[in-house]
Amino acid sequence: MVAGFVAVFAAIVYKINTYEADPSGAAFAETLSVAPGTEILQATLSDGMLLVLAREEGRNVLLRFDSVSGKQLGRTVFVAR
Secondary structure (H helix, E strand, C coil), rough: CCCHHHHHHHHHHHHHCCCCCCCCCCCCCCCCCCCCEEEEEEEEEEEEEHHHHHHHHHHHEEEEEEECCCCCCEEEECCCC
């Protein structure tokens, strides 16, 4: 009986640790609009928002987009002081 509990527990732990969500069903904007000459350095998805680190005219900027509509929600310019 103890061996049965151990086997069930091991199967549950295995399933939890090997789960990978299928991103093919997620809705994402087909295009995002950025200024001409913008170099995209990095992009990441967080809480339904696409965060894009970019370089515009020699400055680093953080662009925030809605991941579904592609609408720009905000922009942060990094300034050295």
